[in-house]
Amino acid sequence: MQLIPPDMQDNHDDKHMLYDPTDRRIRSFVTRAGRLSTAQARALETLGPEFLVPYAKLPLDLAAAFDREAPTVLEIGFGMGETTAKIAAGMPDKNFLGIEVHTPGVGSLLKRIGEQSLTNLRLIQHDAFEVVTHMITPASLAGIHVFFPDPWHKARHNKRRLIQPAFVALLSSRLAPGGYLHCATDWQEYAEQMLEVLGNEPALQNTAADYAPRPDYRPVTKFENRGLRLGHGVWDLVFTKK
Numbered sequence: 001m002q003l004i005p006p007d008m009q010d011n012h013d014d015k016h017m018l019y020d021p022t023d024r025r026i027r028s029f030v031t032r033a034g035r036l037s038t039a040q041a042r043a044l045e046t047l048g049p050e051f052l053v054p055y056a057k058l059p060l061d062l063a064a065a066f067d068r069e070a071p072t073v074l075e076i077g078f079g080m081g082e083t084t085a086k087i088a089a090g091m092p093d094k095n096f097l098g099i100e101v102h103t104p105g106v107g108s109l110l111k112r113i114g115e116q117s118l119t120n121l122r123l124i125q126h127d128a129f130e131v132v133t134h135m136i137t138p139a140s141l142a143g144i145h146v147f148f149p150d151p152w153h154k155a156r157h158n159k160r161r162l163i164q165p166a167f168v169a170l171l172s173s174r175l176a177p178g179g180y181l182h183c184a185t186d187w188q189e190y191a192e193q194m195l196e197v198l199g200n201e202p203a204l205q206n207t208a209a210d211y212a213p214r215p216d217y218r219p220v221t222k223f224e225n226r227g228l229r230l231g232h233g234v235w236d237l238v239f240t241k242k
Contacts, residue, residue, distance in 0.1 A: 040107025047110040053097075055126035060135040065122050066095045071142035074174070075099065076128045076162070077149055081109025086219045087145075088121045094142065096121050099128045129167065136174045144171055144181045147218070151187035163194045165201070172203040175241040180207075183237045184218065186227055191235035204239040212238040 036044070044052075053065055063069045072095040078084040079100065088096045098121065100106055106125050113121055124131050149162045163183060171181060181204065185191050191211065198204055206212075214220070214236050224234055 036104055036107055039111055040104055043110035043114060044103070044107045047114050048106075051110060051113055051122055052106070053122050053124045055124060055131065055135070057130075057134040059137045062095065062097070062140060065097075066120065068095070070095045070120070072097055072140065073143040073145060074132075074136065074141050075145040075147070076132075077146065078105065078109060078123075079148075080105050081112055083147060083219055083221060084109060084121070085112040085116060085118060087217055088118050089116055090217060092120055094120065098123045099126065099131050101125060101127060128162070129170075132170055132174060138173050139176045141174050142176060142179050144175065144179075145218075146181070146183045148185060149183075149190075151185060151190040153187060153189070158193070161190065161193070163190075163197055165197055168197055168201050169203070172201055172241060175203075177241055179241045181239045181241075182215065182218070184214075184234065186224065186232055186234045188233055188235070191233075191237070194235075194237050198237055198239050201239075203242055205242050207238045207240055212236045 053060065062072050066072070070093060073091075075084055075087075075096060075098045077100060078098040079102075081098070081100075084096065084098050088094075098109065100109070100123065103125070106123055109121070109123060112118070124135070146162065150160075152158055152160045168181075175181065181198070183194050183198070185194065195210060199206060214234070215238065218236070220228075228234065
Protein backbone atom coordinates (compact mmCIF):
# COMPACT_ATOMS: atom_id res chain seq x y z
CA MET A 1 0.00 0.00 0.00
CA GLN A 2 1.23 3.48 -0.69
CA LEU A 3 0.30 7.07 -0.14
CA ILE A 4 -0.36 8.74 -3.47
CA PRO A 5 1.12 12.23 -3.69
CA PRO A 6 -0.94 14.91 -5.44
CA ASP A 7 1.33 15.03 -8.49
CA MET A 8 0.59 11.35 -9.22
CA GLN A 9 -3.18 11.69 -8.92
CA ASP A 10 -5.62 11.73 -11.80
CA ASN A 11 -6.58 15.38 -12.12
CA HIS A 12 -9.27 15.27 -14.77
CA ASP A 13 -12.58 16.74 -13.66
CA ASP A 14 -15.03 14.60 -15.57
CA LYS A 15 -18.46 14.92 -13.98
CA HIS A 16 -18.77 11.13 -14.04
CA MET A 17 -15.79 10.56 -11.73
CA LEU A 18 -17.40 8.75 -8.82
CA TYR A 19 -14.19 8.13 -6.91
CA ASP A 20 -12.38 11.18 -5.54
CA PRO A 21 -8.67 10.72 -6.32
CA THR A 22 -7.73 13.82 -4.29
CA ASP A 23 -8.92 12.18 -1.07
CA ARG A 24 -5.59 11.31 0.58
CA ARG A 25 -5.39 7.83 2.08
CA ILE A 26 -3.27 4.70 2.06
CA ARG A 27 -3.99 2.99 -1.24
CA SER A 28 -3.39 -0.23 -3.12
CA PHE A 29 -3.23 1.51 -6.50
CA VAL A 30 -2.19 4.60 -8.42
CA THR A 31 -4.92 6.49 -10.23
CA ARG A 32 -4.25 6.90 -13.94
CA ALA A 33 -5.71 9.52 -16.23
CA GLY A 34 -8.39 8.27 -18.55
CA ARG A 35 -11.25 9.71 -20.55
CA LEU A 36 -14.72 8.28 -20.62
CA SER A 37 -16.20 7.35 -23.94
CA THR A 38 -19.74 8.44 -24.64
CA ALA A 39 -20.93 4.84 -24.23
CA GLN A 40 -19.13 4.44 -20.90
CA ALA A 41 -20.60 7.69 -19.59
CA ARG A 42 -24.07 6.60 -20.68
CA ALA A 43 -23.62 3.25 -18.93
CA LEU A 44 -22.60 5.01 -15.72
CA GLU A 45 -25.69 7.21 -15.87
CA THR A 46 -28.22 4.55 -16.79
CA LEU A 47 -26.84 1.38 -15.15
CA GLY A 48 -24.76 2.80 -12.32
CA PRO A 49 -27.73 3.31 -9.98
CA GLU A 50 -28.66 -0.38 -10.27
CA PHE A 51 -25.27 -2.11 -10.38
CA LEU A 52 -22.88 0.19 -8.50
CA VAL A 53 -22.71 -0.38 -4.74
CA PRO A 54 -21.69 2.77 -2.84
CA TYR A 55 -18.66 2.47 -0.59
CA ALA A 56 -19.48 2.68 3.11
CA LYS A 57 -17.66 1.73 6.28
CA LEU A 58 -20.42 -0.76 7.00
CA PRO A 59 -20.75 -4.51 6.41
CA LEU A 60 -22.33 -5.19 3.02
CA ASP A 61 -25.41 -7.42 2.96
CA LEU A 62 -24.52 -9.49 -0.09
CA ALA A 63 -27.95 -11.12 -0.39
CA ALA A 64 -29.59 -7.69 -0.42
CA ALA A 65 -27.05 -6.26 -2.88
CA PHE A 66 -27.68 -9.07 -5.38
CA ASP A 67 -31.36 -9.64 -4.56
CA ARG A 68 -30.64 -13.32 -3.98
CA GLU A 69 -28.64 -15.79 -1.92
CA ALA A 70 -25.75 -17.29 -3.91
CA PRO A 71 -22.02 -17.97 -3.49
CA THR A 72 -20.17 -14.69 -4.01
CA VAL A 73 -16.80 -14.23 -5.74
CA LEU A 74 -14.87 -11.00 -5.26
CA GLU A 75 -12.64 -9.67 -8.05
CA ILE A 76 -10.04 -7.04 -7.23
CA GLY A 77 -9.02 -4.76 -10.10
CA PHE A 78 -11.19 -5.84 -13.04
CA GLY A 79 -9.69 -3.33 -15.49
CA MET A 80 -12.02 -2.82 -18.45
CA GLY A 81 -14.14 -5.77 -17.34
CA GLU A 82 -13.87 -8.12 -20.35
CA THR A 83 -12.71 -11.11 -18.29
CA THR A 84 -15.11 -10.35 -15.44
CA ALA A 85 -18.10 -10.25 -17.77
CA LYS A 86 -17.13 -13.54 -19.43
CA ILE A 87 -16.70 -15.30 -16.10
CA ALA A 88 -19.99 -13.96 -14.74
CA ALA A 89 -21.82 -14.99 -17.91
CA GLY A 90 -20.37 -18.49 -17.63
CA MET A 91 -21.34 -18.90 -13.97
CA PRO A 92 -24.90 -17.57 -13.60
CA ASP A 93 -25.30 -19.51 -10.36
CA LYS A 94 -22.69 -17.32 -8.62
CA ASN A 95 -22.64 -13.65 -7.66
CA PHE A 96 -19.63 -11.56 -8.69
CA LEU A 97 -18.58 -8.40 -6.88
CA GLY A 98 -15.95 -6.40 -8.77
CA ILE A 99 -13.73 -3.67 -7.35
CA GLU A 100 -12.05 -1.10 -9.62
CA VAL A 101 -10.99 2.51 -9.05
CA HIS A 102 -10.70 3.74 -12.63
CA THR A 103 -13.89 5.28 -13.99
CA PRO A 104 -13.49 4.24 -17.66
CA GLY A 105 -13.14 0.62 -16.53
CA VAL A 106 -16.26 0.86 -14.39
CA GLY A 107 -18.15 2.41 -17.28
CA SER A 108 -16.87 -0.27 -19.64
CA LEU A 109 -18.03 -3.14 -17.43
CA LEU A 110 -21.40 -1.48 -16.83
CA LYS A 111 -21.77 -1.27 -20.61
CA ARG A 112 -21.06 -5.01 -20.88
CA ILE A 113 -23.57 -5.71 -18.12
CA GLY A 114 -26.22 -3.92 -20.15
CA GLU A 115 -25.29 -5.51 -23.47
CA GLN A 116 -25.18 -9.04 -22.04
CA SER A 117 -28.04 -8.67 -19.53
CA LEU A 118 -25.81 -9.81 -16.68
CA THR A 119 -27.75 -9.78 -13.44
CA ASN A 120 -25.14 -11.46 -11.21
CA LEU A 121 -22.60 -8.61 -11.17
CA ARG A 122 -22.24 -5.68 -8.77
CA LEU A 123 -19.41 -3.15 -8.78
CA ILE A 124 -17.72 -0.98 -6.17
CA GLN A 125 -15.54 1.94 -7.26
CA HIS A 126 -13.15 2.29 -4.37
CA ASP A 127 -9.83 1.11 -2.93
CA ALA A 128 -9.86 -2.67 -2.49
CA PHE A 129 -8.11 -2.62 0.89
CA GLU A 130 -10.81 -0.40 2.40
CA VAL A 131 -13.65 -2.33 0.77
CA VAL A 132 -12.38 -5.67 2.06
CA THR A 133 -11.65 -4.22 5.50
CA HIS A 134 -14.95 -2.46 6.07
CA MET A 135 -17.56 -3.99 3.75
CA ILE A 136 -16.74 -7.69 3.39
CA THR A 137 -17.57 -9.73 6.46
CA PRO A 138 -15.42 -12.66 7.62
CA ALA A 139 -16.03 -16.05 5.97
CA SER A 140 -18.55 -14.57 3.51
CA LEU A 141 -16.85 -15.22 0.15
CA ALA A 142 -16.73 -18.35 -1.99
CA GLY A 143 -13.76 -17.05 -3.96
CA ILE A 144 -11.45 -14.12 -4.69
CA HIS A 145 -9.88 -13.29 -8.07
CA VAL A 146 -6.78 -11.10 -8.45
CA PHE A 147 -5.83 -11.20 -12.12
CA PHE A 148 -2.72 -9.44 -13.46
CA PRO A 149 -2.24 -6.84 -10.72
CA ASP A 150 0.37 -4.14 -11.34
CA PRO A 151 3.74 -5.94 -10.99
CA TRP A 152 5.65 -2.85 -9.83
CA HIS A 153 8.64 -4.45 -11.49
CA LYS A 154 11.32 -2.08 -10.21
CA ALA A 155 12.84 -3.47 -7.03
CA ARG A 156 12.37 -0.22 -5.12
CA HIS A 157 8.64 -0.37 -5.91
CA ASN A 158 8.07 -4.02 -4.91
CA LYS A 159 6.58 -2.90 -1.59
CA ARG A 160 3.68 -1.38 -3.53
CA ARG A 161 2.53 -4.75 -4.82
CA LEU A 162 -0.96 -5.81 -3.81
CA ILE A 163 -0.07 -9.38 -2.84
CA GLN A 164 1.67 -8.82 0.50
CA PRO A 165 1.40 -10.93 3.69
CA ALA A 166 -0.91 -8.55 5.58
CA PHE A 167 -3.35 -8.19 2.68
CA VAL A 168 -3.36 -11.92 1.96
CA ALA A 169 -4.16 -12.58 5.62
CA LEU A 170 -7.06 -10.12 5.35
CA LEU A 171 -8.34 -11.76 2.16
CA SER A 172 -8.06 -15.20 3.74
CA SER A 173 -10.20 -14.09 6.66
CA ARG A 174 -13.00 -13.13 4.24
CA LEU A 175 -13.08 -16.56 2.59
CA ALA A 176 -15.46 -19.21 3.80
CA PRO A 177 -13.88 -22.61 4.59
CA GLY A 178 -13.20 -24.28 1.24
CA GLY A 179 -13.25 -20.94 -0.58
CA TYR A 180 -10.42 -20.12 -2.97
CA LEU A 181 -8.00 -17.33 -3.79
CA HIS A 182 -6.97 -17.28 -7.46
CA CYS A 183 -4.12 -14.99 -8.54
CA ALA A 184 -2.60 -14.70 -12.02
CA THR A 185 0.36 -12.74 -13.33
CA ASP A 186 2.52 -12.56 -16.42
CA TRP A 187 5.53 -11.31 -14.46
CA GLN A 188 7.67 -14.27 -13.32
CA GLU A 189 9.35 -12.54 -10.38
CA TYR A 190 5.97 -11.43 -9.07
CA ALA A 191 4.65 -14.98 -9.53
CA GLU A 192 7.51 -16.22 -7.36
CA GLN A 193 6.69 -13.66 -4.68
CA MET A 194 3.00 -14.59 -4.85
CA LEU A 195 3.86 -18.26 -4.41
CA GLU A 196 5.98 -17.47 -1.36
CA VAL A 197 3.45 -15.11 0.25
CA LEU A 198 0.45 -17.37 -0.35
CA GLY A 199 2.41 -20.42 0.73
CA ASN A 200 3.32 -18.76 4.02
CA GLU A 201 -0.29 -17.87 4.87
CA PRO A 202 -1.34 -20.52 7.43
CA ALA A 203 -5.03 -20.29 6.53
CA LEU A 204 -4.41 -21.25 2.89
CA GLN A 205 -3.46 -24.45 1.12
CA ASN A 206 -2.08 -24.70 -2.41
CA THR A 207 -4.16 -26.75 -4.84
CA ALA A 208 -1.03 -27.61 -6.84
CA ALA A 209 2.61 -28.42 -6.17
CA ASP A 210 3.44 -24.83 -7.08
CA TYR A 211 1.64 -23.09 -9.96
CA ALA A 212 -1.78 -24.29 -11.06
CA PRO A 213 -3.05 -24.98 -14.58
CA ARG A 214 -5.24 -22.13 -15.79
CA PRO A 215 -8.78 -22.94 -14.60
CA ASP A 216 -11.30 -23.21 -17.42
CA TYR A 217 -13.36 -20.35 -16.01
CA ARG A 218 -10.54 -17.81 -16.52
CA PRO A 219 -10.58 -16.85 -20.21
CA VAL A 220 -7.39 -15.99 -22.04
CA THR A 221 -7.37 -12.27 -22.85
CA LYS A 222 -6.20 -10.78 -26.16
CA PHE A 223 -3.23 -9.25 -24.36
CA GLU A 224 -2.36 -12.61 -22.78
CA ASN A 225 -2.67 -14.42 -26.12
CA ARG A 226 -0.32 -11.91 -27.70
CA GLY A 227 2.20 -12.46 -24.91
CA LEU A 228 1.94 -16.23 -25.16
CA ARG A 229 2.66 -16.06 -28.91
CA LEU A 230 5.80 -14.10 -28.07
CA GLY A 231 6.86 -16.76 -25.58
CA HIS A 232 5.91 -14.85 -22.44
CA GLY A 233 4.79 -16.90 -19.45
CA VAL A 234 1.58 -16.65 -17.42
CA TRP A 235 1.35 -18.09 -13.92
CA ASP A 236 -1.87 -19.02 -12.10
CA LEU A 237 -1.96 -19.69 -8.37
CA VAL A 238 -5.02 -21.21 -6.74
CA PHE A 239 -5.13 -21.62 -2.96
CA THR A 240 -8.04 -22.76 -0.82
CA LYS A 241 -9.11 -21.78 2.67
CA LYS A 242 -8.45 -24.56 5.17
